[in-house]
Amino acid sequence: MTQDTDRIAREVEDAVADDVAGVSARVRQITLKVLSEGQLDGAALKSVMDAVVAGAKKGVERPDPSNAEALREAMRGLDDALASAxxxxxxxxxxxxxxSSEFxxxxxxxxxxxxxxxxxxxxxxLGEAARHSTGHARDTLHGLAEHARNSGTAVGGRVQGAVSQLAQAMTDMTQEQMQAGAHTxxxxxxxxxxxxAGFLKGVAxxxxxSDTPDRDA
Known part of the structure; x- marks a missing residue:
């Protein structure tokens, strides 16, 4: 899946520079939207992650005490989106x-x-982005990566439960369903x-x- 990574980065940059309070939800929306537009595979996830982090870093380039918090909120939004993925x-x-006849x-x-x-x-x-950053962006990203390693992430919690359930489901498949060629x-x-990606669109x-205010309220 080819993603317009420049567009993703620009949208995240604008979100981060606009309003710290809404950064997490906005980054989550941006990430979910683009991931649900094509095929949800490893290459797409990595491409989108890199674009989101690049946009967030650029959005907090200006010296400001709130920038570290904005960057943290942006990465929280990315984490939440990855959990949905x-x-x-x-x-x-x-x-x-x-x-089973198809897979x-x-x-x-x-x-x-x-x-x-x-x-x-x-x-x-996160760690790679920290190594290629300077100043408060480097320190914030490094701290986020260390915290994620030590305390876990939203995506990690979701993955753990899903993997255990799916491993059980796969044990019910027969031996004949195991072999397939590289093209297949x-x-x-x-x-x-x-x-x-279709399931993710429903989640998104x-x-x-749920994030849209009730206009009739």
Whole structure:
């Protein structure tokens, strides 16, 4: 999935520079929207994570006491969005396991492995961003990465529950469903990523509705 990473970065930059109080929800919305527009796979997740972090860093370049808090809130929004992406991926694998004639055990295991490594990818992205930053942005990102390693993340909590449930579902698949060639695995992986993006769009729509003020109130 090709993402307009420059557009993502600009939208996050504007959100971070605009209002600290609303940063987390806005970054979560931006991230969920773009992830639900195509295929929800590892490459897309990494590309979007990098763009979100780059935009957040640029949005807090100006010296201001509130910038560290804005950056923390932006990363909280990203973490929350990734937790929703983990939920959507888990739902997609669960559905695929029930459609055993269309998916091999190999393709589901690959998706499960990717899901299990999502928190690690998030923390590595924070650490990498910190190493390429200076000043308060470097210190804030480094602190966030260390805190995530020591205390966990929203996405990590969601992943842990999903992986254990899906591993059980996969044990019910027969041995004949285990083998598939490389081409078939790529096709099945793309189909799974599309299913996951569809589930994520539903999650994103629900969250957006809950974030929208009631005009009749």
């Amino acid at each position: 983990a939920e959507a991926t888990g739902l997609a694998v669960q559905e695929a396991a029930s459609r 091999s055990k190999q393709s589901l295991k690959q998706s499960l492995d990717d899901l299990g490594s999502l928190e690690k990818l998030f923390i590595e992205t 695995l790529r096709q099945q992986g793309a189909l799974l990523a599309g299913i996951a 729509d629900r969250l957006q509705a």
